Amino acid sequence: MMKNNIAFITGATSGFGRAAARRFAQDGWSLVLSGRRMERLIELKEELTDVPVHIIQLDVRDEEAVQQAVAELPAEFAQVKLLLNNAGLALAPQGAPQVELKDWHTMIDTNIKGLVNVTHALLPRLIETGAGATILNVGSIAGQWPYPGSHVYGASKAFVKQFSYNLRCDLQGTGVRVTDLAPGIAETEFTLVRTKGDQQASDNLYNGTTPLSAEDIAEQMFYIATLPDHININRVEVMPTRQAWSAFAIDRD
Numbered sequence: 001m002m003k004n005n006i007a008f009i010t011g012a013t014s015g016f017g018r019a020a021a022r023r024f025a026q027d028g029w030s031l032v033l034s035g036r037r038m039e040r041l042i043e044l045k046e047e048l049t050d051v052p053v054h055i056i057q058l059d060v061r062d063e064e065a066v067q068q069a070v071a072e073l074p075a076e077f078a079q080v081k082l083l084l085n086n087a088g089l090a091l092a093p094q095g096a097p098q099v100e101l102k103d104w105h106t107m108i109d110t111n112i113k114g115l116v117n118v119t120h121a122l123l124p125r126l127i128e129t130g131a132g133a134t135i136l137n138v139g140s141i142a143g144q145w146p147y148p149g150s151h152v153y154g155a156s157k158a159f160v161k162q163f164s165y166n167l168r169c170d171l172q173g174t175g176v177r178v179t180d181l182a183p184g185i186a187e188t189e190f191t192l193v194r195t196k197g198d199q200q201a202s203d204n205l206y207n208g209t210t211p212l213s214a215e216d217i218a219e220q221m222f223y224i225a226t227l228p229d230h231i232n233i234n235r236v237e238v239m240p241t242r243q244a245w246s247a248f249a250i251d252r253d
């Protein structure tokens with residue numbers, strides 16, 4: 001009997017994570033779906049009836065809860081092949097001097113510590129899975145390129161990038177692959193969260209251009225995770241065609 005592929009997805013309640021759940025389900029993967037909003041996880045499980053789905057209400061910042069969730073994975077979901085470290089957020093789009101310290105802490109706790117919590121808990125299972133296992137970390141163009149208002153968000157994604165590279169060194173010989181997938185502007189609930197619920201600001205950002213969609217990114221995720229075992233994509237940076245860099249800012253008298 002063919003072994004079932006199992007994906008463990010953080011942040012499956014919205015945006016990229018939810019689209020990825022749908023994409024991997026299309027190909028028959030078993031899914032462990034996590035996030036804080038349980039009602040959305042239940043809805044998604046009710047939608048994805050063709051594949052085995054295990055849902056976990058989980059805040060990735062809660063180290064003990066993460067360890068427990070992994071330890072208590074039902075046997076049929078235990079041999080994880082893909083860890084999709086997707087849960088994350090940006091806060092405080094204003095410049096650094098105007099930011100509340102707690103917003104910086106929330107980004108560090110989620111994008112860095114949360115990602116590290118889940119990775120640490122699942123590493124033994126991924127190593128046991130061996131060849132073809134994948135840790136797919138969702139970084140950002142903000143981890144590579146500076147822009148105003150990116151401060152700790154971009155820095156947290158730079159961590160994701162370097163952590164991904166460094167993990168590759170330590171996982172050499174295990175067969176486990178690691179990728180930093182770094183998208184540019186994509187229309188999800190990301191800006192609604194970043195602006196603490198300002199729907200107008202979110203609409204203004206995405207209107208009149210063609211951002212990436214959650215499905216575009218889910219397709220990339222699926223591609224990366226299903227390549228032949230001997231191929232490791234180290235980093236993918238993907239922008240919509242209508243996004244590019246801008247000129248350096250010069251302060252003048």
Ligand code: NDP
Nearest residue numbers: 011013014015016035036037059060087088186188189190
């Ligand atoms: P969404 O806001 O649509 O989704 C974010 C997901 O992260 C939600 O499912 C949310 O679930 C989850 N999440 C946030 N905090 C926590 C937490 N503490 N514990 C568990 N889950 C959490 O945004 P995106 O889909 O766009 O974002 C997904 C990832 O992509 C993030 O890492 C983001 O930084 C990154 N990214 C986004 C880009 C964009 O332009 N949209 C571009 C580049 C990268 P819940 O609230 O239910 O817990």
Ligand code: 8X3
Nearest residue numbers: 140141142183184185
């Ligand atoms: C999110 C993309 O351009 O807002 O990571 O930094 S961007």
